[in-house]
Amino acid sequence: MEKGKASEVPGGGIVYGETAYSKEKAPEVPIAGVIYGEIAYWIALLGILISIVGIAIYMKSGGYADKTCLLNQLWGGASVDAIWKGCAGVSKAPEGHWYLSKLSYGDGIAMLGIAVTCSAAVFGMWGGLFGVLRSKWGMYIVLALIVAIILTMSVAGLIVIKE
């Protein structure tokens, strides 16, 4: 190709001299998605870091549930209730946000980290809702609001498995 002369190339681009330029500009990225993604990412990461710190403490100084017993029971295929009964000395599996009262133990802190990670999308959805409101996406405001409410109810423990 002659240097300095513009030519069409497959895929819609233009080659000008030795440098390729695209014909089209990248489309604008919706702000609601960006907000959701950023909030969810950072909170999830924070939760993972907390859970790693908790596990390190658990490995070093033990925890609410005995770790060797837990490992043996896990690999033995024991049920949830049997594991809690055998390794934490409780009559059945704890319900609700049990880790909040066990934050002096490594596994309590690790579970808090997991809980923070599992809540990341909830905060993200509320942030995403703000983005949808800014974009004035009519019906999507209602959809995002309903999803955010369902997720919040789930985290709050209002949706639970009953025996």
Add this chain to the structure above:
Amino acid sequence: MRLSKLSVAVLLAAMIFLFSSGIGYAAETADPSGMGLSPIAFFFVFVAICTAIGVIAVLGGVGGGVVFTPLMMGFTPINSFIIRATGLVVALAGSLIAARPFLRRGLANVKMLFFAALPYTIFAVVGALLAGYVETSAGDFGEALIRLILGFLVIFIAGLILFGGKKVEYPEVKKVDGFTQRLGLAMSYWEQSMDKVVHYKVRRAPLGTFLFCACGIVSGMFGVGAGWAMVPVFNLAMLAPLKVAAASSKVLIGIGDSGAVWPYIMRGGVFPLFAVACIVGVVIGTSIGARLMFTVKAQLIRWIVILVMIGAGVKLVIDGFNKL
């Protein structure tokens, strides 16, 4: 950076080797009373295994949970309720970390996400509650049934991806129905591999709604991310481009499974020693896989997903029949 098929195949082989050797090591060192590993060794073995799972999963455009749960249920003795609870946590964590670049690049369709999130989330929660009911009430029969259904579903979806779609990379949408048109789901994104903007439409939103309900039930009940089912729904039913379908399903897993995981946590089914190892591994693997995804061809991704799903599905069906 464009990876050759050979380098991706080598990477995949290394990941599969890592997974099988990790499980093999754990099995060899097990004693009759337990696993025979110290808790710290167990932790690192599972970090390594789940790193491999994370890479494979994200390359296939599915959640870590969909690879994690069938493989763990098929090849370890751990209680299936705990595996499914952990599978949801794993799928969730992997999705939340991987979602960011998809959303920043506009690859995931945000309108389609919020539209699909409602049926998916509601039914994922229902699925989690059903799983709890089976765990507390149905005993061994329930366990066998869960393995059988999950196994057949995994094989079915693998078959759907294998035989069900032509032109799936960029499906042609000729006519958009009125409902989908009113939703305004058409969008565009920058396709790096072609150096151009891809404008796309989707259709059949009502059918998509119904199918997302089914995906939610499956995800919540079986502790899988359901990206394996949602990619075909976005791609084959609604005719979104394959990369958009994969990215959107990845983000959607993070939203819907957040609702489904909490009933499992509230039931005490998540144990940090197991779950943190799996989260850390999958997040590392997902980060590696997400970087590779933009440079790997969609056709190759499909084959990775198909092979992993068929292997795990067959094992689960065999286990299910044995337990009946």
